[in-house]
Amino acid sequence: MLPPKRLTVTQWAEANRVVSSERTAKPGPFRAWAFQREPMDVMSPHDPAEFMVLMCASQMLKTTALENAIGCYIDQDPGPILLIQPRETDAEEFSKQSIDPMFRDAESLRRKVIEKKSRDSGNTINQKRFHGGSLTILGAQTPENFMMRSIRYALGDEVDRWPRIQKQEGSTVRLFVMRTANYRGCRKVVLASTPTIAGESTIAEWFEDSDQRRFFVPCPDCGVEQALRWDRVKWGESIPPADAHYQCESCENLIPNWRKPWMIERGRWIKGNPGSKIAGFHLSRLYSLITPWGDLAEEFLAAKDNPAELQAFVNTKLAEVWQHKGDAPDWEVIASRAEDYKQGTAPYGVLFLCAGVDIQKDRIEVRVGGWGRGKQRWLVDYRVIWGDTSRRNSEAWTGLQAMLSESWPHESGADLMIVRMAIDTGDPTSQTNAYDFCKANAGKCLAIKGQPSGVNLLNMPQTSEASARRKKRGGLLLWGVNVSLAKQELYGQLRMAKPEGDEFPPGWFHHYREQDEWYKQLTAERLVVAKGKRGYDEQTWQKTGRNEALDCTNYDRAAAEHVGVSKFGPPEWNRFERNLNPLPNPTRGKPVKQRFENPADVAVKNKRRYGNVGRAAI
Numbered sequence: 001m002l003p004p005k006r007l008t009v010t011q012w013a014e015a016n017r018v019v020s021s022e023r024t025a026k027p028g029p030f031r032a033w034a035f036q037r038e039p040m041d042v043m044s045p046h047d048p049a050e051f052m053v054l055m056c057a058s059q060m061l062k063t064t065a066l067e068n069a070i071g072c073y074i075d076q077d078p079g080p081i082l083l084i085q086p087r088e089t090d091a092e093e094f095s096k097q098s099i100d101p102m103f104r105d106a107e108s109l110r111r112k113v114i115e116k117k118s119r120d121s122g123n124t125i126n127q128k129r130f131h132g133g134s135l136t137i138l139g140a141q142t143p144e145n146f147m148m149r150s151i152r153y154a155l156g157d158e159v160d161r162w163p164r165i166q167k168q169e170g171s172t173v174r175l176f177v178m179r180t181a182n183y184r185g186c187r188k189v190v191l192a193s194t195p196t197i198a199g200e201s202t203i204a205e206w207f208e209d210s211d212q213r214r215f216f217v218p219c220p221d222c223g224v225e226q227a228l229r230w231d232r233v234k235w236g237e238s239i240p241p242a243d244a245h246y247q248c249e250s251c252e253n254l255i256p257n258w259r260k261p262w263m264i265e266r267g268r269w270i271k272g273n274p275g276s277k278i279a280g281f282h283l284s285r286l287y288s289l290i291t292p293w294g295d296l297a298e299e300f301l302a303a304k305d306n307p308a309e310l311q312a313f314v315n316t317k318l319a320e321v322w323q324h325k326g327d328a329p330d331w332e333v334i335a336s337r338a339e340d341y342k343q344g345t346a347p348y349g350v351l352f353l354c355a356g357v358d359i360q361k362d363r364i365e366v367r368v369g370g371w372g373r374g375k376q377r378w379l380v381d382y383r384v385i386w387g388d389t390s391r392r393n394s395e396a397w398t399g400l401q402a403m404l405s406e407s408w409p410h411e412s413g414a415d416l417m418i419v420r421m422a423i424d425t426g427d428p429t430s431q432t433n434a435y436d437f438c439k440a441n442a443g444k445c446l447a448i449k450g451q452p453s454g455v456n457l458l459n460m461p462q463t464s465e466a467s468a469r470r471k472k473r474g475g476l477l478l479w480g481v482n483v484s485l486a487k488q489e490l491y492g493q494l495r496m497a498k499p500e501g502d503e504f505p506p507g508w509f510h511h512y513r514e515q516d517e518w519y520k521q522l523t524a525e526r527l528v529v530a531k532g533k534r535g536y537d538e539q540t541w542q543k544t545g546r547n548e549a550l551d552c553t554n555y556d557r558a559a560a561e562h563v564g565v566s567k568f569g570p571p572e573w574n575r576f577e578r579n580l581n582p583l584p585n586p587t588r589g590k591p592v593k594q595r596f597e598n599p600a601d602v603a604v605k606n607k608r609r610y611g612n613v614g615r616a617a618i
């Protein structure tokens, strides 16, 4: 006659759940990690918190907590449960991978779930019926599916990946939360996700409003409790990245990874904003008992030069929002770093030349850029060719044509020609002429258009592009350049600290002393967060003045990407270098000036020799 014992989600899971061999290398009874206990306890049906937010790294807490909560609700305090995943396919996968094995393996649940009968099938993939309620798992793509339901347990997974816009009615997440109004006082709303971009992240907004709990662990040396932060993971000369240590913020001792389990076991959650009624938890991969700090350090090093990969690292491993680094560096600082070489010459280090071309009504601006190992880049030449670009044979176009057969002296004595020229075809008055120019110089010239987004820096021409439009251009392919990504990369390079010795870091931006105006143009844009057309915060680049120098720099980058600069390894660079070194002439005993082999031809030969490397080869 005794009422059933009230178990928290953690207690229920440890008493009832078995982790099957499909999920883990160590199958057996479920045992929660120290940092998983409190979040799961707050999810318990009798805990007073109605709202909770899990902003956490992947594979730390989210899926396990949601599964255990569902099991506990069905067993302890049943009611209608709705779990929303970003897409229908995610919902199906969660149902098959998480829910079905749990029902199969937990004895207490097997008795309560209403068995599937051949005729009256209450259990389909997305809906499970049990005594006292039902569990529905849906995708967020069609919110109409869950608009009409009244629910007690509302679980939202990966909410930052849900569609954001819902005509007049507010965000999908708000609509989802409103479904629980009938159960005020005994409802549970759980929102879980890895975060996305600052100003756009739903989970980060909710976490901001929550009581902001972070997991504090004691230092094994001095005992001071601290929340683990990425900037305290250290490696260096004596410690390779693979063996990265954690530096205590109090005693500054370096803590090796093997002491982590001891620290985690003694950790506790501490609120950063105790006034809030929303329970919020933040958890990064730094706490993982499976991933050592060294693995994260290596992942970081592999991703740090690519903004898109670095964003994924920050979002899914550190569980932090991604801040676009959009502040333009100070032009005077950059100007002061000008190097001692003359305009129109290519210093040692330059291994091939590209060009970026911006077309205006009355002139064409061209940057000739040199490229070398580690994607270091040099400003080799910058020209403004005056002339009416709307006239086909004006001085502007003939001047540009001449540059394609011109050569620039390299410090080694060789002569370099432009390998690839990227031409912006966005200006409407000169567009037809730009297309014609690219067609006439096919193979060397690349017609491009700027795009605000895109997966890569240089995006393949759309083959499905309206054929009529393409016909108009006479079959010319138009490459998309993600200018936002290019600007982020460039400003990251410009913000790098000047190195001590003669060695320059990868991506270093070399330049001879240009005019002040050129530096001002290079730093003429900044990234701002502003209310977009739809009323949400959006990140956009804003001009603060003329910006042709910046555009040309980015188009030069696009041309180098087309040649394959991102994919070149030591064999390609060595090959470029061999072509530059003049061989001693035995008859005369002094170096002979050799014509530099066109790197595009080199790339084709390399393809034969090394396989498919570099876009130029394709």
Ligand SMILES: [Zn+2]
Binding pocket: 219, 220, 221, 222, 223, 224, 248, 249, 250, 251, 252, 253
């Ligand atoms: Zn310490």
